[in-house]
Amino acid sequence: MRWEIVAGVAALVLGGGVAQAQPVLHAVGIENEYADVMSQIGGPYVQVSAIMADPNTDPHEFEVSPKVAGELAGADVVVENGLGYDSWADKLLSGTRATVISAQQVRNLPDSTPNPHLWYDPATMPAVAKAVAGAFAAKDPAHAAYYQAQVGVFDASLKPWLDELAQVKAHYAGTPVAVSEPVADYMLQAAGMKILTPFTLEAAAMNGTDPAPQDVSFQQDLIVNRKIVVYVFNQQVRDTLSDSFRALAQQSNLRVLGVFETMPKGAKSYQNWMLNETKTLGEYLAAGGQ
Amino acid sequence: MTLLQPGFFSSLPVQNALLIGAGAALLSGAAGVFTVLRGQSFAGHALADVSAAGGAMAYLLGISPLLGFFSLSVLGALALEALGTRRAAGRDLAAGIVLGAGMGITALLLYLDVTVKGSAGAAVTVMFGSLFATPPGLGRAVALGALAGLLGLGFIYRPLLLASLDGELAKADGVNTRLLGAVYLLLLALAVTLSAMAVGAILSTALLIGPAAAALRLARSPVAAMGLAALLGLGCAWGGVWLAYQSYGWTPGHVWPVSFFITALVLVVYAAASLARRA
Numbered sequence: 001m002r003w004e005i006v007a008g009v010a011a012l013v014l015g016g017g018v019a020q021a022q023p024v025l026h027a028v029g030i031e032n033e034y035a036d037v038m039s040q041i042g043g044p045y046v047q048v049s050a051i052m053a054d055p056n057t058d059p060h061e062f063e064v065s066p067k068v069a070g071e072l073a074g075a076d077v078v079v080e081n082g083l084g085y086d087s088w089a090d091k092l093l094s095g096t097r098a099t100v101i102s103a104q105q106v107r108n109l110p111d112s113t114p115n116p117h118l119w120y121d122p123a124t125m126p127a128v129a130k131a132v133a134g135a136f137a138a139k140d141p142a143h144a145a146y147y148q149a150q151v152g153v154f155d156a157s158l159k160p161w162l163d164e165l166a167q168v169k170a171h172y173a174g175t176p177v178a179v180s181e182p183v184a185d186y187m188l189q190a191a192g193m194k195i196l197t198p199f200t201l202e203a204a205a206m207n208g209t210d211p212a213p214q215d216v217s218f219q220q221d222l223i224v225n226r227k228i229v230v231y232v233f234n235q236q237v238r239d240t241l242s243d244s245f246r247a248l249a250q251q252s253n254l255r256v257l258g259v260f261e262t263m264p265k266g267a268k269s270y271q272n273w274m275l276n277e278t279k280t281l282g283e284y285l286a287a288g289g290q
Numbered sequence: 291m292t293l294l295q296p297g298f299f300s301s302l303p304v305q306n307a308l309l310i311g312a313g314a315a316l317l318s319g320a321a322g323v324f325t326v327l328r329g330q331s332f333a334g335h336a337l338a339d340v341s342a343a344g345g346a347m348a349y350l351l352g353i354s355p356l357l358g359f360f361s362l363s364v365l366g367a368l369a370l371e372a373l374g375t376r377r378a379a380g381r382d383l384a385a386g387i388v389l390g391a392g393m394g395i396t397a398l399l400l401y402l403d404v405t406v407k408g409s410a411g412a413a414v415t416v417m418f419g420s421l422f423a424t425p426p427g428l429g430r431a432v433a434l435g436a437l438a439g440l441l442g443l444g445f446i447y448r449p450l451l452l453a454s455l456d457g458e459l460a461k462a463d464g465v466n467t468r469l470l471g472a473v474y475l476l477l478l479a480l481a482v483t484l485s486a487m488a489v490g491a492i493l494s495t496a497l498l499i500g501p502a503a504a505a506l507r508l509a510r511s512p513v514a515a516m517g518l519a520a521l522l523g524l525g526c527a528w529g530g531v532w533l534a535y536q537s538y539g540w541t542p543g544h545v546w547p548v549s550f551f552i553t554a555l556v557l558v559v560y561a562a563a564s565l566a567r568r569a
Binding site: 198199204212216238241247 | 295297300301302303304307349407409411412413414415420421422423424425426534535538543544545546547548
């Protein structure tokens with residue numbers, strides 16, 4: 001079995017090997033960051049597609065098309081986020097042969113978890129990768145060892161990001177920040193940031209409901225009186241409130257960090273995307289702390 | 291329970307909401323008297339629904355919502371004028387058809403807002419308003435718009451009243467009723483636009499006809515009715531903002547939609563006026 005791993009890794013390294021090896025499984029990541037991790041685990045043996053991959057739109061507002069239903073019907077393994085973020089997929093997946101992995105379930109999170117953006121949490125993807133390898137192995141036992149080995153490769157490749165998080169935390173733990181909505185909160189918390197924005201305001205922005213004027217005033221005060229160092233906003237969501245907070249932050253000479261909800265087009269991989277956003281945060285903190 | 295949650299008057303979103311609410315309520319109240327007298331409530335509602343398409347368009351183009359709402363509202367007014375006939379039945383038909391087309395376009399534009407621009411809350415904001423989350427500068431624009439509208443209304447007030455009460459008499463008096471009607475529709479478009487800023491496109495008719503209908507039941511003259519309607523509308527708008535602010539203490543951390551409170555107060559005012567009239 002050992003040489004099989006070597007061959008698999010070699011095929012990946014050479015790149016051209018992907019064309020030679022015939023994909024055995026078809027897998028779907030509801031969000032493209034999950035699809036990216038799935039393809040890192042599946043290598044040449046799994047053909048992976050993503051459903052929500054357009055960084056210009058907000059996945060919360062996704063509308064189902066017949067093409068998507070067809071893709072899900074043909075999938076062997078599907079990864080979804082859970083926590084109501086992509087609940088539309090459950091309806092389409094019931095009755096299909098797909099093994100469904102939910103990030104919420106592998107993390108053992110209750111339905112009441114307020115922030116659904118689990119992929120920003122460093123603990124999520126290792127758990128997802130493990131579950132994905134298990135599901136791939138069950139459907140394609142011939143390459144089980146390869147899938148298991150890829151989990152180790154993936155976990156190791158998260159190290160630069162985790163190191164960066166630890167470094168930011170070591171230098172800037174407790175730094176106050178404000179956010180437009182909860183998208184990157186797990187990462188900010190992992191980096192030791194203190195999010196001063198009321199969560200009710202974040203939730204109103206995420207859900208498109210009326211914000212409380214008390215919360216709006218609170219956030220304006222944070223920004224105008226420079227009680228925070230960095231303002232973090234979701235680049236994939238445009239709304240009046242987020243735009244006006246961002247303008248206010250720029251006028252107040254605060255650092256403004258734009259983050260993405262789904263994996264952006266230019267990103268090399270999930271871990272690279274996370275690393276870059278964390279690095280930028282670190283740079284802004286270094287500049288803003290002066 | 292306190293009568294005033296802390297920070298009401300110093301809150302920027304509240305100040306903005308009070309300003310926009312006032313502008314919308316004053317012009318809509320005054321213009322609404324003619325809407326009721328002329329039996330054009332349905333036309334007013336049709337304009338509001340068409341203006342929703344403009345609101346959705348504003349998100350797509352990244353322009354001021356005021357500009358978006360107003361341009362489509364004017365377009366709707368022109369369409370009504372072009373399609374409209376002198377008879378009330380034909381007018382309702384025209385209004386209904388314009389309304390349907392407007393809402394259809396709104397559905398398309400809102401879909402594009404969400405899929406192309408990622409404007410998650412666009413639909414709620416356009417339809418039901420988000421008075422506490424308005425773009426900067428909107429308050430001043432609404433105030434100016436209201437002032438211009440009220441001046442315009444004062445300018446055509448006399449012939450408009452005559453034409454609204456007795457079209458034949460007005461014509462005999464040398465009034466160009468067709469032109470007057472068109473100018474009035476433009477003012478109506480402005481009133482509807484400002485109200486849509488406050489309570490959203492779907493609900494803007496509430497501010498337009500509710501206070502006006504109540505005032506016409508109570509006041510002795512059309513001028514008095516215009517003044518009273520403006521004041522009643524102002525009371526509803528400001529009362530709604532105050533109640534929404536208070537609701538932060540009822541369900542911790544959340545406010546109930548301000549549009550709900552404003553329209554609820556409009557209903558209360560109208561019901562009270564009806565009872566007072568009967569008593």
